[in-house]
Amino acid sequence: MIRRVLTGSFLIASTAYLALAATAADQDLRTQALGVFKPLPATMASDDNPITPEKVALGRLLFFETRVSVDGTVSCSRCHQPFLYGTDALPKPIGAEHRVNPRNSPTVLNAALQISAHWRGDRKDVEDQATKALIGFPSFGNPDFGVAMARLKAIPGYAPLFAKAFPGQADPITPDNWGKAIGAYERTLVTPAPFDAYLGGHDAALSRDAKAGLQEFMDVGCVACHSGAGLGGTMYSKFGVTEPYWKATGSKGIDKGRFDVTKDSGDMYVFKVPPLRNVAMTPPYFHDGSVAALPDAVRIMARVQLGKTLNDEQVAHIVAFLDSLTGKLPADFVGVPTLPPSAFAETPSQPAARGGAPRLPTATSPGAGHYK
Amino acid sequence: MIRRVLTGSFLIASTAYLALAATAADQDLRTQALGVFKPLPATMASDDNPITPEKVALGRLLFFETRVSVDGTVSCSRCHQPFLYGTDALPKPIGAEHRVNPRNSPTVLNAALQISAHWRGDRKDVEDQATKALIGFPSFGNPDFGVAMARLKAIPGYAPLFAKAFPGQADPITPDNWGKAIGAYERTLVTPAPFDAYLGGHDAALSRDAKAGLQEFMDVGCVACHSGAGLGGTMYSKFGVTEPYWKATGSKGIDKGRFDVTKDSGDMYVFKVPPLRNVAMTPPYFHDGSVAALPDAVRIMARVQLGKTLNDEQVAHIVAFLDSLTGKLPADFVGVPTLPPSAFAETPSQPAARGGAPRLPTATSPGAGHYK
Numbered sequence: 001m002i003r004r005v006l007t008g009s010f011l012i013a014s015t016a017y018l019a020l021a022a023t024a025a026d027q028d029l030r031t032q033a034l035g036v037f038k039p040l041p042a043t044m045a046s047d048d049n050p051i052t053p054e055k056v057a058l059g060r061l062l063f064f065e066t067r068v069s070v071d072g073t074v075s076c077s078r079c080h081q082p083f084l085y086g087t088d089a090l091p092k093p094i095g096a097e098h099r100v101n102p103r104n105s106p107t108v109l110n111a112a113l114q115i116s117a118h119w120r121g122d123r124k125d126v127e128d129q130a131t132k133a134l135i136g137f138p139s140f141g142n143p144d145f146g147v148a149m150a151r152l153k154a155i156p157g158y159a160p161l162f163a164k165a166f167p168g169q170a171d172p173i174t175p176d177n178w179g180k181a182i183g184a185y186e187r188t189l190v191t192p193a194p195f196d197a198y199l200g201g202h203d204a205a206l207s208r209d210a211k212a213g214l215q216e217f218m219d220v221g222c223v224a225c226h227s228g229a230g231l232g233g234t235m236y237s238k239f240g241v242t243e244p245y246w247k248a249t250g251s252k253g254i255d256k257g258r259f260d261v262t263k264d265s266g267d268m269y270v271f272k273v274p275p276l277r278n279v280a281m282t283p284p285y286f287h288d289g290s291v292a293a294l295p296d297a298v299r300i301m302a303r304v305q306l307g308k309t310l311n312d313e314q315v316a317h318i319v320a321f322l323d324s325l326t327g328k329l330p331a332d333f334v335g336v337p338t339l340p341p342s343a344f345a346e347t348p349s350q351p352a353a354r355g356g357a358p359r360l361p362t363a364t365s366p367g368a369g370h371y372k
Numbered sequence: 373m374i375r376r377v378l379t380g381s382f383l384i385a386s387t388a389y390l391a392l393a394a395t396a397a398d399q400d401l402r403t404q405a406l407g408v409f410k411p412l413p414a415t416m417a418s419d420d421n422p423i424t425p426e427k428v429a430l431g432r433l434l435f436f437e438t439r440v441s442v443d444g445t446v447s448c449s450r451c452h453q454p455f456l457y458g459t460d461a462l463p464k465p466i467g468a469e470h471r472v473n474p475r476n477s478p479t480v481l482n483a484a485l486q487i488s489a490h491w492r493g494d495r496k497d498v499e500d501q502a503t504k505a506l507i508g509f510p511s512f513g514n515p516d517f518g519v520a521m522a523r524l525k526a527i528p529g530y531a532p533l534f535a536k537a538f539p540g541q542a543d544p545i546t547p548d549n550w551g552k553a554i555g556a557y558e559r560t561l562v563t564p565a566p567f568d569a570y571l572g573g574h575d576a577a578l579s580r581d582a583k584a585g586l587q588e589f590m591d592v593g594c595v596a597c598h599s600g601a602g603l604g605g606t607m608y609s610k611f612g613v614t615e616p617y618w619k620a621t622g623s624k625g626i627d628k629g630r631f632d633v634t635k636d637s638g639d640m641y642v643f644k645v646p647p648l649r650n651v652a653m654t655p656p657y658f659h660d661g662s663v664a665a666l667p668d669a670v671r672i673m674a675r676v677q678l679g680k681t682l683n684d685e686q687v688a689h690i691v692a693f694l695d696s697l698t699g700k701l702p703a704d705f706v707g708v709p710t711l712p713p714s715a716f717a718e719t720p721s722q723p724a725a726r727g728g729a730p731r732l733p734t735a736t737s738p739g740a741g742h743y744k
Contacts, residue, residue, distance in 0.1 A: 083710060337455055
């Protein structure tokens with residue numbers, strides 16, 4: 001009996017000791033993590049494009065709008081599907097007229113945190129990306145901005161929304177405002193995750209494996225590039241430092257990366273370091289979608305960037321940590337809007353309006369107003 | 373002063389009289405309407421495929437699933453977008469490998485009310501449609517069901533969901549169950565509209581124009597085919613009774629309709645009468661999307677089906693009535709789900725999993741569990 005009581009007391013005492021030790025360990029880990037990472041902001045503000053409710057509301061519609069593309073099948077959401085965590089799950093996205101994009105579609109979630117857009121950084125920001133996507137293949141496929149804007153203006157419901165979002169402008173339906181509206185919407189797409197809760201002081205937000213993985217992530221050196229609020233997106237880096245990347249990824253072609261943009265020999269095989277937010281939900285991986293499994297991607301990165309061979313436990317821990325970056329999807333992303341209907345001039349004296357080339361509307365026929 | 377009071381009394385009395393008269397007129401109109409129309413049911417039940425929460429939850433995922441198609445771009449939602457009232461706004465939908473469907477994509481909303489699926493009625497019901505869409509172009513493009521099911525099984529998150537939805541089955545991931553799950557989901561996609569409120573006794577649910585249009589719709593004879601809860605979908609009819617339809621629609625090709633299915637000469641140019649629910653939100657119109665504006669479509673139907681020429685006021689009233697069929701979108705349709713991520717076998721001893729052909733998984737890597 002005495003023995004039992006003693007054992008019990010010992011167990012209680014040791015549990016309490018372990019809990020204290022865990023808290024102290026968590027404090028140390030958190031302090032170290034806060035030196036390199038940051039919790040997500042509430043929105044991703046821009047001096048050039050202040051976020052307003054009117055722009056966000058319009059941008060949310062435009063994000064899903066297919067009718068501005070050359071074949072009526074491409075919207076931002078075509079490659080950034082809400083139900084696939086802002087990606088399309090393809091190695092390389094397929095755009096207008098089934099043309100294949102040369103590089104993988106990164107998630108649109110938290111994307112505005114980055115120094116630039118696109119894998120090679122050849123788009124200044126999310127606004128620039130959205131505007132330029134209107135033109136050419138494999139994205140929207142329009143021959144020029146004039147055609148794109150004519151398609152947009154053919155949907156009468158947008159005129160009042162552009163006027164509201166860009167007050168005081170005589171003709172607010174412009175490619176620049178298209179980019180600004182979509183950009184403002186995208187700047188609201190943040191996905192706070194268990195990792196943010198942990199950084200904020202909630203020890204239990206991460207599993208033991210995830211904490212071990214966070215420590216590994218910093219100790220192994222991943223953090224040298226994958227830092228900040230996005231865990232990446234803040235710098236460019238050569239893919240394949242210790243050996244050519246394609247030997248590890250099995251990539252079918254060799255992409256010279258940023259070199260093709262800058263023609264600077266120092267940019268050979270250089271890509272923007274991708275943010276790791278929601279990485280567990282957004283396979284396949286790398287600029288060419290050449291690797292399908294996250295553990296493989298982790299192993300390859302340690303090998304070709306850091307010259308390190310991770311053991312199975314290290315990989316499992318890092319994957320558990322990366323899993324803690326899977327965040328809550330924004331309500332205005334997984335809740336999709338209703339787009340204004342196509343409407344065309346009624347032509348009582350003509351045989352009928354044809355479904356082919358859109359004609360500019362003179363009147364709105366259907367009222368979309370009953371229910372929102 | 374007396375005069376004023378009298379005038380006032382007269383106005384009050386006449387207003388009251390008019391209100392009473394309006395109520396009586398509404399009662400007459402409602403009684404007449406209830407003779408041919410029905411309010412929408414809460415769900416569209418099926419004896420063959422009872423609606424269960426587990427089937428609906430799974431079907432909602434599968435409805436948005438692109439990875440089962442041959443090029444990873446086609447899901448049910450590709451042609452039935454939530455943000456376009458369950459259509460794609462194209463004259464004819466574009467499916468896998470950019471192949472064009474021969475007929476317009478009807479809305480998936482309230483679709484299960486119909487006697488059959490597809491314009492020519494060559495699919496028994498929504499379940500049959502969903503299952504057969506897996507195979508061939510221009511839909512999902514799979515060569516056979518085996519390939520389709522292998523793609524589905526390669527996403528490990530689905531196995532437990534199929535097991536729950538179809539308990540007691542040894543291998544529940546089957547084409548038949550794919551159709552049943554999606555069908556069960558689609559059977560919940562009803563869109564109650566102002567017209568239903570009006571049928572239910574709320575006089576103010578319809579505008580004066582819409583009420584006039586409802587009366588016209590019945591008087592002119594549209595109701596001969598467009599009746600029931602769906603205002604259509606209950607019968608087949610020749611398109612172009614008093615003259616060939618293509619003379620009015622300007623259709624580019626001549627579609628023989630159900631004749632090509634049955635080879636019965638009585639089925640020449642026969643199509644299923646499309647339901648008119650949400651018609652104002654789902655241009656372009658007719659089996660080939662040949663007409664873009666709803667007023668034109670109304671005028672053409674009166675002309676080629678009934679041999680009548682409607683005046684502008686009649687058309688405006690009927691359009692106002694059709695507008696009252698625009699319903700509230702289901703929360704589980706405009707709120708899209710998160711699909712289980714692709715996951716592939718980790719291959720520590722292999723160079724890396726490639727992004728190309730999917731290999732069957734032996735382990736799930738990413739845990740999608742943090743947030744729903």
